[in-house]
Amino acid sequence: MLKAVYDLPEQHASVLTLLAARIDPADYLWALTGSAGLRLQGVDLSVHDLDLQTDAKTIYLLEKKLAEFMKVSVHVWESEHTLSYHGQAEIDGLQVELLGDVRHRGVDGVWQPPLDIPSVLVWVEWRGLQIPVLSLAHEALAYEKMGRKQKAELIRSAIRKGTL
Template sequence: MLTELHENVLLKIYGIIRNSGENICWGLTGSTSFALQGVDVEPHDIDIQTDGASAYILGRLLAEYEVQPVMFCGNAKIRSHFGKYLIDGMEVEIMGDIQKSAGDHWEDIVPLESILDYISWHDVSIPVLKLSYEAEAYEKLGRIAKAKMLRDYLN
């Protein structure tokens, strides 16, 4: 379940995107997405997955809240165009064109449109990553407990 702060910040982000006139491909991921889809989790931040170009557009739109500008970065397991923002005290992360390591190479970027579902919430349609995709992604990252939680919910 989302707190009032989560709801207010999510509606603010939705409004900024909708009113921008920009063509932004985005979807919620992580605990806020899980909660919106009915998983019993307590979200602490808002994670937004985008394509690479949309990460920089969204970063520009959220510039007044910027903690870390969108830039390409990562570690041995995952990399993306990543930025961090603080909106009304809520941490918001943007991740564009996420790639996961497959050991000796990087996996192809998954087209975001292919892994999105839409949740009707507060009279708006919020894009979220499919839970089945999320479970698979967490398994690849070695986060087995979170993957199991999602698989148990789906079953």
């Protein structure tokens, strides 16, 4: 298990603590992804919201567990590069994105299979909690597939610097 490299802003920390208590990652398959997951693993960047990635079944369980906070019900969402289930909650003024069965469009235009989350899951010890995140190597590839080359390079730079 890795130790968190950077902490989160207090509002984010408070909401993540609530999420970990309400949706125990030992019981539900989810991973903190996006800027917060990257920051805990040593990528020095600003955190604006919290993103939880899961599978198609678990996203609906998360939605139920967070029912009083849900602003956007879980639905299918598609962009040029990404297809997933998506829902949005707001907890103490902080946006929490729920993503399920995330797929990326291949160069041939065909949607790739959803991510096998356990295969890229990393556990980070943060403030006495065990937080599941997606590996930096996976995150770099995912950002590249979404066309976000600068973010992918920032992640690869953190990997090269050995902040882990």
